[in-house]
Amino acid sequence: xxxxxxLKNLSKSYGxxxxxxxxxxxxxxxxxxxxxxxxxxxxxxxLGIVSDVLIxxxxxxxxxxxxxxxxxxxxxxxxxxxxxxxxxxSAQHNLEITAAIKHKPAGDIERVLKLVKLYExxxxxxxxxxxxxxxxxxxxxxxxxxxxxxxFDEPTNGLDPSGxxxxxxxxxxxxxxxxxxxxxxxxxxxxxxxCTHVAILQQGVLIKSGDVISALSQExxxxxxxxxxxxxxxxxxxxxxxxxxxESGNHFQVYFKQxxxxxxxxxxxxxxxxxxxxxxxxMKKSLESAFIELTNNVSN
Amino acid sequence: MGDFxxxxxxxxxxxxxYKTFWILLTVIAVCIPAFNYVIYDLTDNSFPKINGQNILxxxxxxxxxxSTVPYNAGILIFIPAIxxxxxxxxxxxFRTHRQNVIDGWSRRRFIVIKITEIFLLSLFVTGVVVLTxxxxxxxxxxxxxxxxxxxxxxxxxxFFVEMLDYSLVAxxxxxxxxxxxxxxxxxxxxxxxxxxxVSLGRNKYKVNWVDYLPEEVSDRLIPQPFARRILxxxxxxxxxxxxxxxxxxAVLYIIIYIFLLSWRFRKSDL
Numbered sequence: 001x002x003x004x005x006x007l008k009n010l011s012k013s014y015g016x017x018x019x020x021x022x023x024x025x026x027x028x029x030x031x032x033x034x035x036x037x038x039x040x041x042x043x044x045x046x047l048g049i050v051s052d053v054l055i056x057x058x059x060x061x062x063x064x065x066x067x068x069x070x071x072x073x074x075x076x077x078x079x080x081x082x083x084x085x086x087x088x089x090s091a092q093h094n095l096e097i098t099a100a101i102k103h104k105p106a107g108d109i110e111r112v113l114k115l116v117k118l119y120e121x122x123x124x125x126x127x128x129x130x131x132x133x134x135x136x137x138x139x140x141x142x143x144x145x146x147x148x149x150x151x152f153d154e155p156t157n158g159l160d161p162s163g164x165x166x167x168x169x170x171x172x173x174x175x176x177x178x179x180x181x182x183x184x185x186x187x188x189x190x191x192x193x194x195c196t197h198v199a200i201l202q203q204g205v206l207i208k209s210g211d212v213i214s215a216l217s218q219e220x221x222x223x224x225x226x227x228x229x230x231x232x233x234x235x236x237x238x239x240x241x242x243x244x245x246x247e248s249g250n251h252f253q254v255y256f257k258q259x260x261x262x263x264x265x266x267x268x269x270x271x272x273x274x275x276x277x278x279x280x281x282x283m284k285k286s287l288e289s290a291f292i293e294l295t296n297n298v299s300n
Numbered sequence: 301m302g303d304f305x306x307x308x309x310x311x312x313x314x315x316x317x318y319k320t321f322w323i324l325l326t327v328i329a330v331c332i333p334a335f336n337y338v339i340y341d342l343t344d345n346s347f348p349k350i351n352g353q354n355i356l357x358x359x360x361x362x363x364x365x366x367s368t369v370p371y372n373a374g375i376l377i378f379i380p381a382i383x384x385x386x387x388x389x390x391x392x393x394f395r396t397h398r399q400n401v402i403d404g405w406s407r408r409r410f411i412v413i414k415i416t417e418i419f420l421l422s423l424f425v426t427g428v429v430v431l432t433x434x435x436x437x438x439x440x441x442x443x444x445x446x447x448x449x450x451x452x453x454x455x456x457x458x459f460f461v462e463m464l465d466y467s468l469v470a471x472x473x474x475x476x477x478x479x480x481x482x483x484x485x486x487x488x489x490x491x492x493x494x495x496x497x498v499s500l501g502r503n504k505y506k507v508n509w510v511d512y513l514p515e516e517v518s519d520r521l522i523p524q525p526f527a528r529r530i531l532x533x534x535x536x537x538x539x540x541x542x543x544x545x546x547x548x549x550a551v552l553y554i555i556i557y558i559f560l561l562s563w564r565f566r567k568s569d570l
Contacts, residue, residue: 051402053570074404084399086390088318100310101403141403 002029003065004149004180005050010059012045018204019045022059025199025209027182032175034195034212035184036291042204043184044081047153051078063149074102077142078151083134087127091118091137094126095144104145112140115170131158139167150174153184168193192287202295212287222261225251225279226270235273251279307405307413315387324383328425332373333432336360339372340436343526359525361440366452368525369433370459373425377463378488380425381470384418385483388474398570411565415558418471422463429459458521461550465518468557475564491515511546518550 005027012020020042027033035043048054050061052068063072085094095109113119116136121129129137135158142150152171156164171194175181185191191198199209208215226232229252236245236254244255254261263282270277315321340360359368391397400410433456437447470487477483494515501510511520523539 053398053401055569070404070406078402080402084395086314086394086396093317097310097313098403100306100313101400101405
């Protein structure tokens with residue numbers, strides 16, 4: 001898959017403090033790429049460098065396989081940190097400025113304002129907006145001209161629960177349209193619902209990157225239950241694919257050698273052994289626990 | 301060219317609905333003629349006349365008016381400086397200087413358009429000065445009196461240089477300090493300190509390098525116009541002789557300011 005953004009040994013120092021240490025990874029086209037890490041891990045610094053507002057101390061990056069230019073940035077919708085607009089101008093006039101800088105038609109403003117549910121407030125001044133409305137206006141600015149690549153840094157900041165759900169759905173819809181989305185967040189539950197790929201940063205160091213399952217070892221397991229638990233256990237221990245069986249209340253947690261177990265096959269096997277399952281569920285480690293496990297391992 | 305016009309359009313969109321911009325522009329357009337009128341009234345009515353002639357000469361008549369009005373307007377240069385600092389620090393306080401770059405401007409484009417804006421504002425203020433000169437020149441004009449020659453028109457060019465010089469210092473301070481109030485405070489403090497050093501150097505220590513300090517050298521392009529022949533008869537020849545040097549140094553400062561602005565904005569984190 002074509003790489004949209006490619007980082008090579010990107011570093012950033014503020015005096016003696018190293019905010020980013022030789023970070024390299026690639027963002028594949030069409031992915032929803034989560035940049036994860038606790039506060040101060042270097043997520044915003046990294047996005048600031050690739051948006052040309054911060055100057056890297058070392059390393060290089062390319063957009064669409066080419067060295068960065070102002071024309072490329074016009075084709076990328078970026079929300080970095082806070083919504084930045086002229087306080088004395090209305091939503092409409094602010095977006096006219098963004099559209100003119102991006103060389104996009106002002107006719108698209110109505111569409112993006114409706115998309116973020118701000119159309120009715122298009123003539124209100126930015127300074128009169130709530131934090132959530134400001135954030136939605138910034139997302140509208142990103143969507144101007146329907147760019148193929150979107151960069152969102154903490155996009156749900158300041159939004160209420162329904163606003164968070166709306167933005168999450170918007171990201172899913174944009175991804176379904178084939179757009180590449182780079183999403184920096186420390187809210188793992190939020191990322192878990194939308195990301196296909198991740199890069200994990202801790203204190204400026206890239207711990208891991210790749211697709212979500214392999215990068216975070218989000219192994220899956222099965223939970224099985226039957227009216228005859230003894231017979232079920234005897235049947236399961238005979239399977240060489242199983243690595244671990246844990247009794248958990250009225251069912252077993254069963255771990256396999258492969259990361260993604262085949263539940264249908266296990267069901268068929270049990271039935272063949274004369275066991276009728278009354279409970280079968282594929283379980284997956286949450287992104288949060290996988291992330292904590294990974295970052296703890298690195299810290300230790 | 302189309303690209304540059306689009307960039308200009310963006311700057312226009314920023315200013316079009318900004319009330320403070322229009323208020324300060326109106327203040328400039330009103331204060332320059334009004335302040336000159338106060339001085340005109342003072343010189344016309346408050347000084348003794350000898351044989352019907354004002355002791356200060358006819359500073360508001362052609363051709364003297366071409367140096368009198370720019371000199372007086374020079375005293376008010378702090379008003380456009382306030383506007384310039386406000387416009388520039390707005391970008392920092394709203395963090396829109398970052399957003400403009402994120403959205404697709406190069407850093408170079410951002411700073412070039414800001415410097416262009418300063419040139420245009422300086423042209424506007426110079427235009428107000430020209431109109432004020434014409435107004436006073438015509439209301440005091442005697443029959444057959446010539447309007448002016450190059451000798452007098454050059455003061456308009458000198459005022460433009462002086463205006464640029466002060467404006468670019470204001471932007472430089474705004475860029476370094478980033479906050480409007482503090483930037484204005486430092487800018488005015490800088491002007492006062494420079495004047496203090498110039499007075500001390502010239503009058504107490506009798507050194508002439510103080511004449512070439514950044515703002516003083518552009519001030520010296522337009523000497524005080526009142527009763528020059530009486531108050532400083534020898535200075536005219538000295539001034540004429542030094543004009544090319546003053547002008548060259550003032551332009552050199554302008555080039556240095558533009559270089560520093562551009563270098564700082566392109567090489568630092570936004």
